Amino acid sequence: MNNDIFPCLWYDGDAKESAEFYAKVFNGRITADTPMVMNIDLFGQKLMLLNGGPHFKKNASVSFMVICETEDEVQHYWDQLSEGGMILMPLDSYSWSKKYGWVQDRCGVTWQIFLGEKSGDQKIIPTLMFIHENNGKAMEAIRLYTRTFPNSKIGNVLRYGDGSEGHPIPEPAENIQHAHFEIDGYSLFCMDNSYNHQFDFNEGISMVVMTDTQEETDRYWNALTADGGRASMCGWLKDPFGFSWQIVPKRLIQLMSDPDPEKAQKVVQVMMTMQKIVIEDLEKAYNSQV
Known part of the structure; x- marks a missing residue:
């Protein structure tokens, strides 16, 4: 797995508390422990937590899909991540997954817990939501990212016109409902969304590329x-x-x-x-x- 590309989460002094929480939830381990930076290993994937100050808050424009193999595994992660958090989509059976839920945990990080099959060995997949002036640009972004990085590819792409799945807000048929792509072997998902969310991309969640x-x-x-x-x-x-x-x-x-x-x-x-x-x-x- 490529650990030269990994997510960075921004914190205001509470990175260590969050790192310990995720290491417990996902049976991971802390690999760096400094006042500024905490690194954790979850399923062989690197995640960086940065104590950067009060300037930025994490939000649901970037969430983390956790691909689970059993319903019990879904329930295990859901119970811990939802405690003290905010449920965005209740844990239930949906057309795309027999057991799925979307939750923002008590640390401000958003997770999609999904029963399904992994496309590779990456269990946690960052998911970018293109909203506001970026709505409709997910495919443009995928093309930019995959031509910028080596060993990249575009995987499955589902457009809203391919099947609605009961989305509450009408979406243009050409917009991306769900897409998978890889940059230098690192998997990401993305989607377009027309809802007027009160947030957007910011420095609260970024991607680190080691060169x-x-x-x-x-x-x-x-x-x-x-x-x-x-x-x-x-x-x-x-x-x-x-x-x-x-x-x-x-x-x-x-x-x-x-x-x-x-x-x-x-x-x-x-x-x-x-x-x-x-x-x-x-x-x-x-x-x-x-």
């Missing part, structure tokens, strides 16, 4: 900021649909983790001035004399 070289960093950065995307700070960007990505060279993590705190701090200081991360400038800071 090996400057050329790779540049390629992703340029592709995702083109045609209406925009650069942010410290390797963050918004793509043309407002979805947030972090393009992070692995060398940055190595230099920031140097046992010499003075060298590591110099790297951090230079990184804080950057939009796109430039490895050469990090190396210069690391090797500079005090």
Whole structure:
């Protein structure tokens, strides 16, 4: 499984509490524990939790589909994730799944618990909802993402015109009801939705892409900021649909983790001035004399 691409959840000081909760719910393990960053491993998948402050709140524009093999497994996750949370679609039998429910847990993260078959070995699949001015653009986004990343493919695509499934709001026939795609072997789902939700994509949930070289960093950065995307700070960007990505060279993590705190701090200081991360400038800071 490709763990160079993984989701990042934004927190205001409570990342550790959330990491411990998910490790318990999904029988996972915490793999990094720092005041700023918690990493957890769930079913061999990496999830990053970032204590970034009060600026952003997670919302249901990005949810996480959990593919379950038995009804008991669905119930097990549902009972824990719904406790203290908010039910968005009750756990029930639907035309697309014998047992399914949609819930926002007490930590603000949204989950779709689904009885069905996995298309690969990835059990938890981020699901992007294209709403407001992005409604109707899910397929455009899929094409951008799959042509940007290597080893990508478009899987099953179900349009609303292919069968309504009793959706409460009429949707254009060409809009995406559900689609599966992979970027460099990492699975995602997406959908269009016409409902006037009181939220949209923000930095509360982003995707991290770890890169090996400057050329790779540049390629992703340029592709995702083109045609209406925009650069942010410290390797963050918004793509043309407002979805947030972090393009992070692995060398940055190595230099920031140097046992010499003075060298590591110099790297951090230079990184804080950057939009796109430039490895050469990090190396210069690391090797500079005090």
